[in-house]
Amino acid sequence: MRLVPAILPTLLLCTGLLAGCKPNTASNTAATATSAPSAGTVAAEDLLPGAQLLLERYRKLIVLLADERAMSDTERAAANQVGQALFHENLADRAKLEARIAALTTSAQERRFETFEALLAQVESGKGLFDADRLAYRELLKALELSLQQDSTLPAIKLHKRVGEDLDAMQEIEHQYDKELRQVFDRFETRAITLKREKWDDYVAHLKKLYSREQIMKDYGQIVPYPAAKAGDDDQEKPVFGYDLPPKTLVLTFDDGPHNAYTDEIAAILKQYNAPAVFFEVGNNLGSVNDSGKAQLGARANVAKRLKDAGYVLANHSYSHAQLSKETGDPLKAEINRTDQLLKVVDPSPSHLFRFPYGASSREAMNELAALKLRSIMWNIDSLDWADPVPNSIADRVLKSVAKEGRGIILFHDIHERTVTALPKILEQLTAEGYRFAGWDGKGFSASTAAPSPAEDKTTVTTGYEDSWAVVVGIDNYAKWPKLQYAARDADAIRQALIDEFGFASERVFSLKNGEATRNAILSTFHDRLAHGGVKKNDRIFVFFAGHGATRKLSSGRDLGYIIPVDSDPAQMASDAIPMTEIQNIAESLTAKHVLFVMDACYSGLGLTRGGGNNAFLKENARRIGRQMLTAGGADQLVADGGPNGHSVFTWTLLQGLAGKADLNGDGFITGTELAAYIAPAVASISQQTPAFGSLPGSQGGEFVFQLKPETEFLSPATEQLPREALALNQKLAEATPAASSAPVTVKDLQGNETKLAVPKPVAANARQLAQRANDRGLQLYREQQYAAAEAQFTEALKQRPDFALAANNLGFIYLKQQKYKEAARWFENTIKMDPSRAVAYRNLGDACIQSGEKDCARKAFGTYLELVPSGSGADYAKQQIDRL
Known part of the structure; x- marks a missing residue:
């Protein structure tokens, strides 16, 4: 057909x-x-x-x-x-x-x-x-x-x-x-x-x-940041855009030529309207320059000569139309110098005008222009003839843009038939409306006004704690109670998280596992090592217990909960277990500002009063004592072992919450209330447990607060991801937990009644903080192999902070994981531009270049990696890749 x-x-x-x-x-x-x-x-x-x-x-x-x-x-x-x-x-x-x-x-x-x-x-x-x-x-x-x-x-x-x-x-x-x-x-x-x-x-x-x-823009290494003022480069001569031309004055410019057919046609049309113009020529269209610097003109140089003879201005548009913002050193100089040499052969009195391909410049490129006494000419009206295939659409766009701007420099290209077709309609209409067409007079135009300076970052809000203490207990090997599988491992993981992620000093984290966790040892740790061990009023104490819990009904009919030490006898529970009333007394005796008990065991029998936050909670929280408790379940409920990585379901969910998922209002802090609001509905939905939360008697509404540590990992092949079983459970948790918000969450108290937890509202955050939080969420999503969601977060980070090398590398690695190798390479190149000393980005770039078949690019990237970290963890790998190339 x-x-x-x-x-x-x-x-x-x-x-x-x-x-x-x-x-x-x-x-x-x-x-x-x-x-x-x-x-x-x-x-x-x-x-x-x-x-x-x-x-x-x-x-x-x-x-x-x-x-x-x-x-x-x-x-x-x-x-x-x-x-x-x-x-x-x-x-x-x-x-x-x-x-x-x-x-x-x-x-x-x-x-x-x-x-x-x-x-x-x-x-x-x-x-x-x-x-x-x-x-x-x-x-x-x-x-x-x-x-x-x-x-x-x-x-x-x-x-x-x-x-x-x-x-x-x-x-x-x-x-x-x-x-x-x-x-x-x-x-x-x-x-x-x-x-x-x-x-x-x-x-x-x-x-x-x-x-x-x-997505198209992101694939090509461009993310448009949120509107923000940027400081101007007052020490550099600014490009000319045409904003300061007199009213109803236009400059016609044509890029990418000369073309062997269309350029002459355009010149003939311009002559009919007596319209001057500037033709920005690509050097390799004019000829070539050998290694010794000698210029040799080609056939299309004759077209440029005819333009010059007709009175039109010739100007430099680079040698190969490379994106000069990505070039440095000799390659950058060659792109500018070679075309300059060719133009001087065509026109002994050159115009000294230059236009960056794609409008993409850099400080080094601008300095090179200054050294050659070239002036950067941009535009404020784009015909889009390089994209739009329909001449009348091009003409309509230009006329409407001119009507809006009232003056300026118009960008055309003399390599399209559609431009030839559109130009007469444009010139006819503009002439009828009284517009004048200006030529370059050698004096230049005024630069555009510099943008205002960015607002200063606001001060970061912190938790205000002086020292942090913890008691971590994990018991598997009970002598007279059923043995557990994962409690000791849970305790180890919590201890490590407190030290690595939240800055608890290892000497202030007291760990009791299995045979160490006797009744006397537990109580002694609280009374001697905490109550009389130097805890101050601005400190915090975190208590984690993983083991058996039990509930005994008193003669009054009231339930009393116990935690079970390793040496407890079920027949003597009233005398050798630790009742929750004792825990309450301990909590009231501790000097610390905030105490949080997290019990991976099941209880009932301790009436709790509801705690809550308020809008200025971080400031108010510093003045209020807080005593809070989160338990894994209610009376007679069994704790669900068998979670990922050898943890109970409750502790795995707790670890996920502390990794950032419990930051429900997205402010970079996790309060006791947020932790409960995240954990309770999640655990209840995937197990037979009903976690409970509340404030102990004597609490003044204060909240225990964790401040999340900013992630600093540059994604690479060494970055660990979660195993399959963890991914499966996390998917179930995601379906059960509330989305990040400040909306109240309904949970159980220890008496089985429903109570609503009010999540504190976010504190004010600047763009840098918002970018960091988005990057942190992206890393979390990457570890869960949620690549599309991670890509969205790294994109958000770069919108907030366009120079964020960490997020740029991580976005590139997401592309690499999705086998989009050219797109990945663009973002690794962006990373290197932002942070030239970041070795891992060169390694990642090398991998992307290998996959896209760019051997020279890969060899150079791996070579730079070895120069930066000759004994790094990836050195052997880089050497192997270079040898294979």
Whole structure:
């Protein structure tokens, strides 16, 4: 099936950028050939994937730049930068495809015509294509048409005719789009109603199901930070944007040329309107510079000479259109110097103007410009002719942007036929409206106003404790009670967490396990080592008990709970177990400000009073005594052993909470109430236990507080992740626990009544703190292999703090885990740019480069890693990789 205009009426004018109907799903043999080329069509396998990649990037450009008017200036600039990267990748790949087409045309391969037919079948009737999609292939078909002209065989002549028909149909698609736009909206213009491209919106909505703008930008190493003022570089000459031009004054600029056909056409159009312009030339389009520095002009340099002779200004746009913000040293200098040399051959009196590819500069690059006395010229009006395939859409965009800005520098590209088509309409309208077109006079324009300085960080709020103490008891090996499996291991894990994560000094964490945990030893630890051992009024005490608990009904009918030491006899529980009333007396006798008992055992019989926070709780908390208790379950309930990593279910959940999941209000602190609000509903949902929580008598409403330690780990292959059983249990916990919020949570008290726990509201946080918290959550999610959620958190961290090297590396590693190797490499490169001494980022970059087939990149990255840490843990691995390369 050919792509012919005749199909358009039956598609209800589903045409061009107004493609609002469903994709063409007509069944035909050509479509079948596209999806499954014959085994002998080797060349088709070369062309079709490349053509598909052109379409994917074309679609991404549309999604990236859709709704551009709704974007902030920062978002628009970042989107344009990524869009230009996408466009130039397409340009390079299209050039390779065109070269392949040319080589096939002149070859003697018998199946070359099958190859071209397969390509045309994809364009004409590929599965899932909208009409608007087909415009992505127009330049490729033009190259095929030109190539087939060189072949006089009958099959070539037939194919040439078919390509011509397809190009005519594409022209009709574009024409029908314009026609329908006028038919639908012309009658509304006098009513000042905003025009909407409704069918185009349908097409964009379809594309947005495939891609998102944020993801496209992130894949290309760009995350738009939340709006924040940044300090200006007052010590550097600023780029020229055109904001300070006189009213109704415009500068026309054209990038990426010269082109062997379109540049002359553009110059002729400019001449008709007497409009000056600046042409920013890519050096390797003009010629080459050898190692000795000698410039050799190529054929397209003649186009540049004609521009110069016609009075247009030539300027430097780098040698290879590299992203110079990522280049340093000699490669950076070469990108600028080589084009400067070539331009001086074409024009002995150069303009000394420079434009950064993608608008991406750096301090080093700006310094290099200053050394060469070059001036950076940017733009404030982007035609987006590098992305938008429809000339009238380009023209409308420019005219509306000019109306809004009133003055400035317009960015065009002289390498597109669509620009040639759009330019006359633009110049005609602007001339009629009284705009003037300015040329470069050698004096330059004023720089844009520097942004205000960022607000200073607020002071971090801390818990205010002086010293931290702990008693940790774990008993498995009971002599007269049933043996337990995991209590001693639970105690070890809690002890280590207190020391490693919360800053408890090891000498102040008293551990009693198994035979050590007698009744006398436990009470002695409380009375002698704590009550009389130097505990001060601004200290905190954490008590953890993992073992048996029991409840005895008194003659009064009241229940009394006990914790069971290792030497307790069930028959003598009243005399050799420790009653909860004794624990209460101990709690009241301790000097510390806050005490929290966490009992991985089951109790009843201790009436608790409800504790709660208030809005300014961290300040108030410093003045209030707190005595709180969290138990694993109620009377006669069995503690559930068999949790992951050799822990009870309760203690595993406790450890997860202390790792950050119990920070329900996201303020970087975990209170006793938050810990209970996280643990109680979670444990109750996955076991037969009903954890209980409350404040002991004598408490004044104070809260025990843990301050989370910021994560500093740069993700690497050495980073541990949770085992399968832990992942499974954590998934169940996630389904049962409340989302991070300040909403009250209902739990049980020790008498079995329901009580609501009010979670303290968050304290004020600055962007740096918010970025750290997001990164910490991302690390937690990574360990649980929740890569998409981790990616979202690292993204959030970089939005809050764009220079956060830790989050940049971690985002790159998430990409690496998802086998997105080029995207991973971009973020590892960003990390190195932020923190050049971070060795692990070079190792990660090396891995990403190996996977994407970039051997030179990998060799360089591993080499730098070895220079930084020659005896590091990954040194042997890096050496092995270099040897293999």
